[in-house]
Amino acid sequence: MNSYLPEYFKEFELIWESRDTYTIHLPKENPGKAGQFYMLSSPGIGEAPISVASGHLREMLFTIRSVGTVTSKLPDARVIGVRGPYGTSWPWERYGKILAVAGGIGIPPINSLFDEMVGTGRGKDLEIIYGARSPSDLIYHKQRKEWAKMANVIITVDKGDPNWKGNVGFVTQFISKSETDRDGAVFIIGPPLMMKNSVAESLEAGFRPENIYLSLERRMECGIGVCGHCNVGEFYACEDGPIFQYSAVKHLPELFL
Amino acid sequence: MNYILSKSEMESAFVAISSDFQVYGAVERDGDVIFDRVAGFDQVSEERSRYAPKEFLMKRNENVLILNVESKKAVFGIKSCDLKGFYLMDKQIFGKDPFYTQKREKTLFANFVCSEPCSGGFCSSFGGPVLDQYDLQILREGEKFHVMVSEKYDRYFREFKKETGTFYVDFSNRFNSKLEPLPVEGIEKRIKWNSELWKEYASACISCGACNFECPTCYCFDLYDDGNERKKEWDSCILSGFTSSSAGNIRKGLDERLRQRFYHKFVYFKKSKDTYLCTGCNRCVEDCPVGIDIKEVITYDYNGE
Numbered sequence: 423m424n425s426y427l428p429e430y431f432k433e434f435e436l437i438w439e440s441r442d443t444y445t446i447h448l449p450k451e452n453p454g455k456a457g458q459f460y461m462l463s464s465p466g467i468g469e470a471p472i473s474v475a476s477g478h479l480r481e482m483l484f485t486i487r488s489v490g491t492v493t494s495k496l497p498d499a500r501v502i503g504v505r506g507p508y509g510t511s512w513p514w515e516r517y518g519k520i521l522a523v524a525g526g527i528g529i530p531p532i533n534s535l536f537d538e539m540v541g542t543g544r545g546k547d548l549e550i551i552y553g554a555r556s557p558s559d560l561i562y563h564k565q566r567k568e569w570a571k572m573a574n575v576i577i578t579v580d581k582g583d584p585n586w587k588g589n590v591g592f593v594t595q596f597i598s599k600s601e602t603d604r605d606g607a608v609f610i611i612g613p614p615l616m617m618k619n620s621v622a623e624s625l626e627a628g629f630r631p632e633n634i635y636l637s638l639e640r641r642m643e644c645g646i647g648v649c650g651h652c653n654v655g656e657f658y659a660c661e662d663g664p665i666f667q668y669s670a671v672k673h674l675p676e677l678f679l
Numbered sequence: 680m681n682y683i684l685s686k687s688e689m690e691s692a693f694v695a696i697s698s699d700f701q702v703y704g705a706v707e708r709d710g711d712v713i714f715d716r717v718a719g720f721d722q723v724s725e726e727r728s729r730y731a732p733k734e735f736l737m738k739r740n741e742n743v744l745i746l747n748v749e750s751k752k753a754v755f756g757i758k759s760c761d762l763k764g765f766y767l768m769d770k771q772i773f774g775k776d777p778f779y780t781q782k783r784e785k786t787l788f789a790n791f792v793c794s795e796p797c798s799g800g801f802c803s804s805f806g807g808p809v810l811d812q813y814d815l816q817i818l819r820e821g822e823k824f825h826v827m828v829s830e831k832y833d834r835y836f837r838e839f840k841k842e843t844g845t846f847y848v849d850f851s852n853r854f855n856s857k858l859e860p861l862p863v864e865g866i867e868k869r870i871k872w873n874s875e876l877w878k879e880y881a882s883a884c885i886s887c888g889a890c891n892f893e894c895p896t897c898y899c900f901d902l903y904d905d906g907n908e909r910k911k912e913w914d915s916c917i918l919s920g921f922t923s924s925s926a927g928n929i930r931k932g933l934d935e936r937l938r939q940r941f942y943h944k945f946v947y948f949k950k951s952k953d954t955y956l957c958t959g960c961n962r963c964v965e966d967c968p969v970g971i972d973i974k975e976v977i978t979y980d981y982n983g984e
Contacts (some may be wrong), residue, residue, distance in 0.1 A: 424777050426743035426902075426909065468904040490925030507861040613926075641924035643902040648772040648779075650899030650914070651921060653943060656950035675872055 425646060428463055428503030436497060439485060439561035441519065442495055444545035445475065448482040452506025456514070457609075457665040459639060460484070461645045464499035468492045471642040471660070474507065475530035477537025485530040485561065508645040510665040512609050512635060514548075516538060521602035521629075523551045523593050524622050525612025526559070531637060532611065533565050536573065545572030549602045553578045553616075555595035557586045559626035574601050575672055592616070597623040604628040609665075611637040618678040621668055638677075680833050681842040684824045686721075688839055692826075693720035695835050696753050700787060703735075705756030714754065723756040725791055725819070731761045731895035731962060733913075736768075736782045741914040742908040744869040746777055753787040758818075759808040760960035764895025766812045769856055770952040778911070779898075787832060789815040792850075796858040801974055802959035803858040803908065809851040818850065825850075861977045863955065867946045872938070881934035883969040888915030889969070890940070890963035897954045916940050941976045 434616045435447040446462070454460065455478045462484060463469035468490035476483040482504070487564050496502070512535050516521055520539075522532045529552055537549050542649040551572055554560045557579050569575045576596050578589035589596070593612070597620060602608075608624045617636055624634050640652035647661035655674040657663060671677055684692065696702065697718075704717035705724040712726045714735070736752055765783065772779050792808045793800075802808055810816060816827040825846055828836045891897045892913055899921075901914040914921060916939050922930045930936045948956035957973065964972045 424743070424746035425775075425913075426777070427746075463904075465907060466904050469902060469909070493925065539908075639924075639926050640929070641922050644776075644900075646775045648776040648898065648900075649902060650916065651901075653916075653939075655948065656947045657883060 426644075428469075428505040429591070431504070432500065433504045434502050436657070440559060441486060443487045443561055445483055445485045445560075445655070446496070446502060448502065448503075448504060449482075450482050451479055452476055452482045452507070454478065454536050455511035457511035458507040458509050458530050459642075459645070459660075459664060460504050460508065461504075461642075462486075462496065463492070463503040464496060464501055464641040465503070467495045469503075469643070470496075471508075471538075471645060473531040473534070473664070475533050477534050477541055480537055480556075483530075483533075485527070485533075487527040501517070506645060509660055510663055512665055514544075514607070514609075517547075517607040517633070519549070519603040519606030520549050520609060521549045521551070521596065521597070521600050521606060521624075521657060522609045522664070523612070523624075524610075525553050525593055525616040525620075526555065528611035528613075528616075528637065528662075529562060532609070533562060535609065536565075536569055540568075540572055549600060550574070551578070551593045551596045551600070553580065553612075555580045557583050557588075592619070594619045594623045600625045600627060605630075605633070607633045607635060609635050614639075614678045616634045631666060631669040631672065633666045636666050636668055636671070636677075638666060640673075680828050680830075681847065682826045682828060682836045682839045683842040684826055684836075684839050686822055686824070687824075689824045690720050692835050692839070693755070695786070696832075700751045700753035702755065704754070705791075706863045710981060712908070714756075720755065720777070722940075723791075725756070727758045727797065728756075728761070728837065731893060731960070732757050733764070733895065735786055736765060736779050737898065737900070737913070738911075740910055740912045743902065743911045744907075744909050746781070749785050750794060751781050751785045751787075752782075753789065754849075755789040755791075757788050757790050758960075759790050759810050761791055761895045762788050762957040763805070763810055763958040764960075766810070767896045767948075767952075767954065767956055767958070768898045770950075770954070789813045789817055792816060792818040793854075794820075794842065796854065797961075799961040799964060801858070801861055801957055801961060803855040804861040804863045804977070805955065805957060805959045807851050807855045809847050818847070820872065831865070840960050840968065854892065863945075863977050864943060866955075866977055867949045869981050870941070870945060870976070871984065873936075874981055875984055876976065876979055876981075877934040877938040880937045880971050882933065883918070884933055884971060885969060886917050886919065886933060886936075887968060888917050889966045889968065890973075891915035891917060893962040893966045895958055895960055895962070896944070896948065916943070937971075941973070944973075 652659035711729040818825045944956040
């Protein structure tokens with residue numbers, strides 16, 4: 423079997439979430455779990471690793487920021503290829519309570535997590551802190567309402583605008599006020615500096631290093647642990663991650679790059 | 680099983696293998712030793728090939744959207760250091776990459792054990808030229824051939840005389856005592872993240888990637904679209920684009936990329952696979968245009984900095 427061969431979709435839905443972020447909806451059940459990723463592609467454009475935004479066994483959703491050589495061209499693609507799922511997932515089933523901290527385009531895998539937890543009646547065990555650069559960068563307006571029905575949700579922006587009446591500040595500022603039980607887990611996903619500071623705040627707030635999990639973003643090309651690009655220390659982010667237990671990777675000097 | 684064969688017996692084993700495999704061997708062509716089809720065992724050169732024979736299992740460039748059924752190949756005259764590279768790669772990529780895996784399973788390697796250390800090589804630091812994993816491992820002693828055969832290919836040799844003594848062990852000990860091993864043990868603990876060595880190498884390195892492309896253990900590749908094809912092509916961790924993504928580049932500095940190459944070989948692979956990702960072939964040293972020597976990475980006094 424050729425594991426590099428994608429499954430192609432000519433029929434798919436593409437919805438813009440903000441000026442630079444869109445969601446691709448594929449008519450296929452997601453066999454993967456929250457935190458895992460797929461290689462999305464289009465012939466002639468190339469492949470990019472994208473975390474799944476919907477829960478296990480829901481229809482596949484991928485929310486993508488248009489920034490890279492592939493992701494900026496996918497909105498114009500007539501065919502979308504997908505292969506996966508790859509990598510590790512958020513280990514939410516092992517924990518009673520979970521605090522999810524997401525920055526920017528880190529939010530889709532947390533939506534996937536919410537899907538899965540709600541699906542098993544555990545939506546109330548989740549607390550979400552979601553931050554973006556500005557109010558116009560916040561996405562998932564409908565989903566955020568769904569989250570708030572079940573979970574404690576804190577939304578914040580780095581910088582507000584005249585119409586913004588919500589929180590202003592980095593996600594890290596809200597970790598110490600978290601309602602999540604300190605024996606629970608913290609799932610952190612976002613830019614490297616945001617993750618670094620969120621880990622420090624989580625430890626300060628009383629969460630344990632072995633209960634903190636990070637999603638590492640690296641250049642990934644194969645998704646199956648062979649091409650070497652995502653190598654970080656003794657790990658390959660695509661197969662040993664992207665979700666890593668903080669205590670298992672904290673010794674890596676390249677962790678927060 | 681170990682066997683001892685005469686020259687003519689070696690030829691008849693070669694003929695038997697030829698009936699089941701497309702046979703390649705090291706041959707001299709225009710002053711270089713390369714691999715090409717061979718029709719007899721006596722045509723196989725004992726000289727080391729100019730390049731590590733990685734292409735038998737990893738083409739420089741191939742379209743991953745089409746997985747062809749490969750023919751069975753037998754390769755005679757690959758040197759132990761080069762063959763060992765595949766056994767090391769196996770630990771990371773066998774069973775995962777379908778292109779490599781299919782070719783690996785269908786290729787018989789008959790490695791030649793060097794009778795004397797080569798200039799610059801340091802294979803004794805990693806166990807020496809007598810490998811403990813092989814298909815057919817051949818050592819010529821005058822007109823006699825000592826052959827170690829794996830179970831998978833034993834059927835080609837059953838009719839020949841078995842060798843029961845300690846020939847290979849004795850030979851290995853003799854060879855390794857002639858070529859003093861480098862103090863490689865524990866390098867994963869001695870090596871230093873902030874060593875001056877990386878900056879010194881970076882000031883000379885021209886980022887050509889020859890060290891990776893020459894290396895019998897380097898397996899990294901790039902995947903990119905080229906028209907209707909999705910190409911898998913040899914890549915090099917020394918090149919600046921290796922880790923660049925839309926999120927930035929985690930190894931912008933050449934010193935960081937050089938360090939990555941040595942850390943992957945001597946620290947990361949040791950931690951994840953319990954072995955070093957180097958066979959002591961010295962190819963990266965011979966082909967480095969600016970004289971960077973991986974042996975120095977092993978022997979350097981990091982504590983003395």
